[in-house]
Amino acid sequence: ITLSDFPTPPTPPSGGGFPAYDSVRIYRNLAGDQNNFYLVGEVAPGETFTDAQTDAEISDLSDPGNQLLDMDGPAVNSNTLLTDVLRRDGLTYEQIFSEGTLSYTGRKGGSNLGTKELEITSTSTMQDLLDFIEDASGIQTLQIDAANPIPRSDNNMEGESGDLAAGAYIQDGKIRLVSNNGEANAVDIELSAFRLTDGLGQISTPNLAFGVQQEAIGQSASSDFVVYDSLGVPINVRVSATLESRTDQATIYRWYADSSDNSVTGSTDITVGTGLIQFDGNGNFVTATEETISVNRQGVPSVSPLQFEMDFSLVSGLATEEATLAATQQDGSEPGVLNSFAVGDDGTIRGVFSNGISRDLGQLQLARFANPAGLEARGLNLYGEGVNTGLPVIGQPGENGIGTVIGGALELSNTDIGKDLVELVLASTQYRGNSRVITTTQQLIDELLNLRR
Known part of the structure; x- marks a missing residue:
């Protein structure tokens, strides 16, 4: 097979673009292997190339000059631009990321972690994506307590040794996400966890093909x-x-x-x-x-x-078949409105709000005078300090000989007995009248039934 008229390298535009090259590498597959491609030669642009090698000669990888084509291309690193990341499906290559808003909804220990967003620009790198996934997945890496650092995980993956540090990083060209210890911290990234909205408003679902290499363990x-x-x-x-x-x-x-x-x-x-x-x-x-x-x-x-x-004093460390943890009480609440109030024997006014919270609203203050007869009437059953009353002794109910408070009771001096008596008589009369109406109606119904019979 002879190949000719290879394209000459384009002139790269200012600021970057397609890179220039000085040689062309030629690969081909084998008669019995259509999926793998092996190097058969290298020529300068514009030259002619003739392939005269057998399948056995080019597929012998023990020969230092032979090479198998890496269809995946160069592996990503932390500095790789997100807009340069491709995904291969056979001989088809697809751009995973584009400029826009990337949203991520993660799950940990079976609980939804909420949705976070990352703005992808032309300068966003893989490291930006790693930091975003690590933060939005709630993986603890910061050493808050130097004396008790975040523990590392056992490495049980085949062909590896040593411990695993929590976090998101690149391992052998792949994103590796290591969560904190414990089954409750197991991170689950579903196929629909990522959603990308580009500048035109089009929505796509980047599939990063996360899989589980090591199950989370730990009570x-x-x-x-x-x-x-x-x-x-x-x-x-x-x-x-x-x-x-x-x-x-x-x-x-x-x-x-x-x-x-x-x-x-x-x-x-x-x-x-x-x-x-x-x-x-x-x-x-x-x-x-x-x-x-x-x-x-x-x-x-x-x-x-x-x-x-956090008050952990009520938590116990007893051995049970299944560990549980629950928040039983707290001193914070949502906003509420005052539904009712009550006055205690000590004069404390306590309000009950719609959110179930009770709060002290105030304290009644009482006063006594040496000569109560000297109080001056102010109208509407109100009295004020007079010249002959003496100085007031002010305090809480029951102090210094001051009177007491009975919660829920009516004060006699503030009650119009005559008005209340009239209302009582009216209520009694109306009750008797209503009962007679009911009795008469029942008699009429009975009479109608008798006529029919």
Whole structure:
């Protein structure tokens, strides 16, 4: 076979473009192998090439001069532009990413992590994608407590050794995502987890073909709950706990906290805290570290960050068939309106709100005078201090000889007995009148039935 008229290299435009080349490599497949291509020669542009080698000669890879064509092309690295990443399907190559908005909805331990977005530009690299996936998947890598760093995972993959560090990175030209220890931290990336919207509004689903090479292991439990920021905006928080170590004296769990509502300018990180929980030999709680969870609220007029304390004192470390974790109470709530109030014997006015929260609204103050007869009438059953009353003694109910308060009772001096008596007589008369109407109606119905018979 003779080949000629090879194209000459184009002149690269200013600022880049198709690169210039000074040689052309020629590959071909075999009579019995149509899928693999082997190097048969190399010529300069414009020259003529004649292939006179047999299949056996070019397919012997033990010969240093022979070479099998890598159909996948050069592997990606952290500096590869996202717009240059291709996916091969047989002899067809497809561009995976284009400029636009990439959304990612991840799942961890069976729970939805929420949706985060990455703006892909002409300068976005694989490292930007790795950081985005790591942050949006809630993988803890930051060493908050230097004395108790994030533990590494055992490496059980075939042909590899050593430990695995948590995070997203490139291994042998492929994206490797290593989550934190524990079944509750198992990251699940479905085929529809990514969605790309380009500048024209067209939506595509990039398939990065993630698979599981090593299953998540480790006794763990998780709990999802809602907290509220200073404006009463609900914020979803997920806390998981994973067994980290056992000794003769103690059992230690590590807890991780994620929040898809964590808002940091220029970041999609949803991790909001991590620490340790220690139990003694009886399963009793001993101590916990880094108990404060901090959720950033940048871009929102709420107080930022929202910080609250986790109380692990009611958690036990007893051996059960299945570990569980639950949030039983909290001191935050959504906004509410006042539904009712009650006055206590001590004069405390306590309000009950629509969100189930009760709060003290105020405290009644009473006063007594040495000469109550000297009080001046002000009308509408109100009295004021007079010249002969003496100085008032002010205090809470029951103090310094001051009167007491009876919650839910009517004050006699504020009740119009005559008006109440008239209303009572009217109510009684109306009741008797209504009962007679009912009786008469029943008699008429009975009479009608008798006429029919």
